[in-house]
Amino acid sequence: MTPNREDYLKLILELGGDQKKINNKQIVSGLAVSAASVSEMISKLLKEGLVEHSPYQGVQLTSTGLASASALIRKHRLWEVFLVEHLHYSWNEVHDDAEVLEHVTSETLAARLETYLDNPRFCPHGGMIPEQGQMIHEGEKNTMSTFPVGTKIRIARVLDERELLDYLVSIDLNIHEEYQIIDAAAYEGPITIKNDKKEIAVSYKAASTIFVDKL
C-alpha cells in the first residue's frame, strides 16, 4: 500500500513534528518508503501549507497540518481501542482495519464510539487520543536509540506501523515493559536491552521509532 498524504501528516505528528523538526530519514524509516518518495511528498505538503521546512533540519506541521492530522488520528485510535478491547485484535493487527475505518468515520460516529469506550485517552500503542477539536500533543519523549548504555527505560509508545509492530511481536517486546540498555553496537547496529525475564537485540531502525520513559 502506498502511503498517502494523510499517512505522512500522521507519521510526522507521531514522531513529534508538532513541536520539533522531523528529518526525512525518520520519515523513510517510519513509512518504509524510498527517500525520493519522501522528498516528493514533502514538496506537496509544503505547497499545500500543511508543513514548513528548514534546510538541514526537516519539517514541522503548520497549525492546519496539525488540525488535520489530529482529527484523523483521533478516529484511528478510537477504532484501535475498540478492536483490541472488544474484538480481541492484538496490537500489531489493528493498524490496517483502523486505517480503513478512520476514513469513513463521521464526527458523530467518533463521538459515540468515544462514549461507548468510556473516553479512552490512550491507544494500544501508547499514543494520545485527543478530545474532539483538540490537538494532539504526545509530550516530550525520546527514542530508545538516543539513550546511552546503562540507561533504565520503560517502553512508552511505539509508532503505529504494521511492519514495526510485527517485528516487535517477533522479538517479544511489549508496551509498558521495563529494561536496561546493556549494549549499543557501533554504526547504528542493534541495541541490546535486558530485564529479569529476557534479553532482546532491537534493530537500530526500530529503536529509533520506539519512545521510552527514562526511569
Ligand SMILES: [Zn+2]
Ligand atoms: Zn495506536
